[in-house]
Amino acid sequence: xLRTCPQKAQWSLGLTRRAASCVGIRTSxxxxxVRRAHAPPPWRPAYSLDQWVAKEARPISLRQLMVFGRTLxxxxxxxxxxxxxxxxxxxxAHRIRDMQTLPYVxxxxxxxxxxxxxxxxxxxxLRRLPxxxxxxxxxxxxxxxxxxxxxxxxxxxxxxxxxxxCRGLMGQADMDRFxxxxxxxxxxxxxxxxxxxxxxxxxxxxxxxxxxxLREAEFVGEVLVKCNAKDVVTRCGQEVAALAQIxxxxxxxxxxxxxxxHLHATxxxxxxxxxxxxxxxxxxxxxxxxxxQKATPGPxxxxxxxxxxxxxxxxxxxxxxxxxxxGIPRDVLPHxxxxxxxxxxxxxxxxxxxxxxxAATLQELRVEGGKTTAPDxxxxxxxxxxxxxxxxxxxxxxxxxxxxxxxxxxxxxRDPNLRLGMGLPLSRVYAEYWAGSLELHSLEGYGVDAFLxxxxxxxxNEQLTMRASMDAV
Amino acid sequence: MITICRPLRYYLPxxxxxxxxxxxxxSPGLARHPSPSAHRWSHxxxxxxxxxxxxxxxxxxxxxALSLADLVxxxxxxxxxxxxxxxxxxxxxxxxxxxAHRIQALRNLPFIVVSNPNISKIxxxxxxxxxxxLPYNHKTISNLQDEIxxxxxxxxxxxxHAHTIPTLARGFLECRKYINPTEVTRFLDGHLRAxxxxxxxxxxxxxxxxxxxxxxxPNPVEEQIPDQSASYIGVIDTALEPASIxxxxxxxxxxxxxxxxxxxxxxxxxxxxxxxxAYVPVHLEYIITELLKNAFRATxxxxxxxxxIIITIAAEPESQRGMPTSSTIESASPSGRDxxxxxxxxxxxxxxxxxxxxxxxxxxxxxxxxxxIWSYSFTTFSDEDDLPPGSGNMDALNALSGTAGxxxxxxxxxxxxxxxxxxxxxxxxxxxxxxxxGWGSDVYLRLKGLGRLDI
Numbered sequence: 008x009l010r011t012c013p014q015k016a017q018w019s020l021g022l023t024r025r026a027a028s029c030v031g032i033r034t035s036x037x038x039x040x041v042r043r044a045h046a047p048p049p050w051r052p053a054y055s056l057d058q059w060v061a062k063e064a065r066p067i068s069l070r071q072l073m074v075f076g077r078t079l080x081x082x083x084x085x086x087x088x089x090x091x092x093x094x095x096x097x098x099x100a101h102r103i104r105d106m107q108t109l110p111y112v113x114x115x116x117x118x119x120x121x122x123x124x125x126x127x128x129x130x131x132x133l134r135r136l137p138x139x140x141x142x143x144x145x146x147x148x149x150x151x152x153x154x155x156x157x158x159x160x161x162x163x164x165x166x167x168x169x170x171x172x173c174r175g176l177m178g179q180a181d182m183d184r185f186x187x188x189x190x191x192x193x194x195x196x197x198x199x200x201x202x203x204x205x206x207x208x209x210x211x212x213x214x215x216x217x218x219x220x221l222r223e224a225e226f227v228g229e230v231l232v233k234c235n236a237k238d239v240v241t242r243c244g245q246e247v248a249a250l251a252q253i254x255x256x257x258x259x260x261x262x263x264x265x266x267x268x269h270l271h272a273t274x275x276x277x278x279x280x281x282x283x284x285x286x287x288x289x290x291x292x293x294x295x296x297x298x299x300q301k302a303t304p305g306p307x308x309x310x311x312x313x314x315x316x317x318x319x320x321x322x323x324x325x326x327x328x329x330x331x332x333x334g335i336p337r338d339v340l341p342h343x344x345x346x347x348x349x350x351x352x353x354x355x356x357x358x359x360x361x362x363x364x365x366a367a368t369l370q371e372l373r374v375e376g377g378k379t380t381a382p383d384x385x386x387x388x389x390x391x392x393x394x395x396x397x398x399x400x401x402x403x404x405x406x407x408x409x410x411x412x413x414x415x416x417x418x419x420x421r422d423p424n425l426r427l428g429m430g431l432p433l434s435r436v437y438a439e440y441w442a443g444s445l446e447l448h449s450l451e452g453y454g455v456d457a458f459l460x461x462x463x464x465x466x467x468n469e470q471l472t473m474r475a476s477m478d479a480v
Numbered sequence: 481m482i483t484i485c486r487p488l489r490y491y492l493p494x495x496x497x498x499x500x501x502x503x504x505x506x507s508p509g510l511a512r513h514p515s516p517s518a519h520r521w522s523h524x525x526x527x528x529x530x531x532x533x534x535x536x537x538x539x540x541x542x543x544x545a546l547s548l549a550d551l552v553x554x555x556x557x558x559x560x561x562x563x564x565x566x567x568x569x570x571x572x573x574x575x576x577x578x579x580a581h582r583i584q585a586l587r588n589l590p591f592i593v594v595s596n597p598n599i600s601k602i603x604x605x606x607x608x609x610x611x612x613x614l615p616y617n618h619k620t621i622s623n624l625q626d627e628i629x630x631x632x633x634x635x636x637x638x639x640x641h642a643h644t645i646p647t648l649a650r651g652f653l654e655c656r657k658y659i660n661p662t663e664v665t666r667f668l669d670g671h672l673r674a675x676x677x678x679x680x681x682x683x684x685x686x687x688x689x690x691x692x693x694x695x696x697x698p699n700p701v702e703e704q705i706p707d708q709s710a711s712y713i714g715v716i717d718t719a720l721e722p723a724s725i726x727x728x729x730x731x732x733x734x735x736x737x738x739x740x741x742x743x744x745x746x747x748x749x750x751x752x753x754x755x756x757x758a759y760v761p762v763h764l765e766y767i768i769t770e771l772l773k774n775a776f777r778a779t780x781x782x783x784x785x786x787x788x789i790i791i792t793i794a795a796e797p798e799s800q801r802g803m804p805t806s807s808t809i810e811s812a813s814p815s816g817r818d819x820x821x822x823x824x825x826x827x828x829x830x831x832x833x834x835x836x837x838x839x840x841x842x843x844x845x846x847x848x849x850x851x852x853i854w855s856y857s858f859t860t861f862s863d864e865d866d867l868p869p870g871s872g873n874m875d876a877l878n879a880l881s882g883t884a885g886x887x888x889x890x891x892x893x894x895x896x897x898x899x900x901x902x903x904x905x906x907x908x909x910x911x912x913x914x915x916x917x918g919w920g921s922d923v924y925l926r927l928k929g930l931g932r933l934d935i
Binding site: 316319 | 794
């Protein structure tokens with residue numbers, strides 16, 4: 008099935024090159040080879056970009072997304088399209104300018120320059136789109152946007168690899184700040200684009216709603232109006248546990264998850280975002296517990312459960328994940344929030360090389376309807392697929408719409424042994440994007456407590472930039 | 481220029497007799513216009529006199545960065561006389577400078593603040609303590625008599641400053657209109673941290689003195705509680721059991737709770753209760769007491785007195801990597817080559833510490849209050865409770881600082897958390913608070929082990 012994909016040649020090419028660059032980095036002699044293998048992005052006149060950079064992004068809140076989408080009319084849909092039409096190139100322009108201000112040597116890194124080219128291409132394509140005036144215009148617009156979303160699926164692993172390869176070329180703090188900003192901006196673009204595509208889909212399928220079970224009707228576009236923390240934890244827990252069971256073998260005892268606290272708490276949220284965060288936290292916990300168990304001699308005993316506490320207050324919902332997985336080693340702790348640094352950078356880089364392939368695999372699965380067999384049972388993308396399609400709306404034939412969350416799904420469904428070193432920092436980016444927070448406390452030798460705070464009312468604007476970052480020139 | 485003379489009841493150190501002129505080197509602006517000798521400087525009412533010269537010259541010396549190696553370099557007690565003298569002389573080389581720095585910091589506070597009776601009492605305590613040390617300033621302690629006298633001076637110093645914290649707390653509370661909070665915070669941060677070090681140095685020598693006693697007939701060690709003192713080097717317990725400290729502090733705090741609320745909260749210790757590490761027990765006692773006070777109070781006041789407080793002790797595993805090389809060990813212990821008293825080798829890095837998590841169901845900390853929990857003078861009591869009449873809080877603080885008995889109030893003057901953190905940070909640890917508002921709080925106390933003390 009993989010072989011029939013027209014992208015295959017491209018992929019294998021990309022992978023070979025990446026593999027080569029990876030080797031090159033580890034034996035610093037190879038660095039010049041990397042440079043030669045990839046030409047730096049071409050010079051382009053700055054005029055059109057300057058114009059867009061000068062525009063301010065207009066942030067939105069979950070509540071606005073919800074209210075706007077709830078009573079959908081044609082003029083509203085077209086308004087939404089034009090918002091997205093101007094907002095996407097504006098936000099892209101800001102990030103392109105960010106990249107342009109990076110040191111030259113960093114942008115010539117093959118991964119970073121690929122991302123740069125992707126961004127520039129998308130920017131050039133989107134800024135030329137004519138104003139959306141009719142529903143037919145909107146159809147074309149959605150197609151274009153959906154295509155762009157699809158092309159950008161591999162951006163996260165590429166960025167992560169680029170940042171790791173450039174870790175000696177820039178200060179860690181600057182690098183992490185850049186990474187945070189660009190990822191947050193990426194989330195923001197995908198949110199508004201996917202929201203618009205979903206609204207369009209809803210608008211064109213008015214019969215979809217009455218037939219749907221109640222749960223599905225709780226979505227407005229991409230926003231799950233009453234996201235229940237307990238449900239998310241339960242579902243992600245089962246999924247991550249199943250993945251871990253496959254990865255570690257049937258003889259391994261996977262810890263159970265105990266839920267307590269305010270289990271009825273709900274809040275509006277984008278399901279794929281919270282599923283990603285919770286998934287990463289539970290994955291870390293299970294990994295810690297299983298590995299600790301393996302390290303202790305003697306027959307396996309039932310591992311201590313992961314304690315998840317949901318706490319609801321007026322403004323916030325806080326989800327605390329407490330495990331007894333042994334905590335975070337001293338030498339790793341200072342780097343857990345960094346994309347670019349840490350004692351595990353080298354193995355992380357190797358592991359990241361495998362992710363684009365997984366993204367592609369999942370992509371094909373989704374295009375073909377999601378129910379086909381996975382090429383490798385070990386990767387178990389199927390289970391995620393089933394869950395994903397089940398929890399989201401039923402699948403639609405439009406491939407653009409199907410692309411929604413696959414960049415996240417490919418990360419969520421990866422093998423537990425595949426440490427990418429970005430689960431925590433990326434989860435924090437997602438948490439902070441909707442004005443929440445993610446904190447972690449390690450009890451070395453015992454376990455870890457993670458605290459995910461969510462702004463419950465959904466009235467906070469998306470946080471497009473980090474406070475300290477110089478944005479928009 | 482104010483020229484009021486200070487009371488003349490003071491005791492003049494020999495060296496300074498006849499030299500009442502005060503040079504103004506502490507204040508750069510005034511130093512440019514040296515005042516005539518007749519112009520004396522007004523200090524808050526004082527019963528002690530000390531020449532400004534002495535303070536200025538001492539304060540101009542830089543502070544020695546204290547390390548554990550300094551405290552244990554004289555060896556494990558009982559110390560032979562020469563080691564005891566060297567400890568005394570080392571202590572003497574540090575304390576006057578430290579006191580002078582504090583005096584200078586106090587002098588730089590606004591006049592109206594230092595005029596406050598409480599603050600000026602503390603100021604005078606420092607002047608007094610420095611004056612008692614100055615006679616030793618140019619001496620080397622080389623006989624037992626001097627050493628005993630010096631230790632008495634130290635004991636007096638420690639006792640004089642025992643009530644510094646509640647007194648300062650009250651003073652700053654009374655002055656809160658006249659000084660901005662960031663200034664108070666900066667001063668107190670510096671002051672309380674410096675105080676921890678100063679007391680540690682003094683108490684360490686006193687403890688070494690008490691447990692060595694080369695001057696008394698040779699049977700002293702057996703008379704003390706042998707099993708307990710065996711693991712001590714001065715004030716440092718090399719095999720401190722956090723669980724036993726938690727239990728004793730827990731009993732103490734729950735007793736106060738019962739007195740105040742009629743409820744006795746319970747606690748459960750899990751994790752690794754048997755773990756031991758090297759630390760200063762009085763520091764740990766202080767921190768744990770403060771944290772338990774908060775947890776117990778929140779639990780009782782939120783009506784969940786029946787929910788036990790869960791205290792988890794996590795022991796860092798022995799580090800597999802990053803073990804200091806032997807050269808580090810050598811450089812850390814330059815002294816102590818006496819064969820009867822083998823060298824202590826404190827490892828400055830990578831020694832196992834502990835993390836203690838105190839988890840309560842007391843409803844957490846409201847988001848309004850959360851940003852203030854680390855500021856001094858902050859109390860979760862309402863405004864009208866801010867200045868409770870006289871002794872209520874003082875007694876409680878004294879009681880809880882372990883300096884006096886019989887307290888009734890459990891809420892202090894809002895120094896518990898910041899001071900607890902100062903203690904924790906003193907040896908490179910820390911305290912983090914995570915609130916689940918509407919549910920409870922998790923407090924993480926991280927303590928670095930003071931080093932492996934292999935003998």
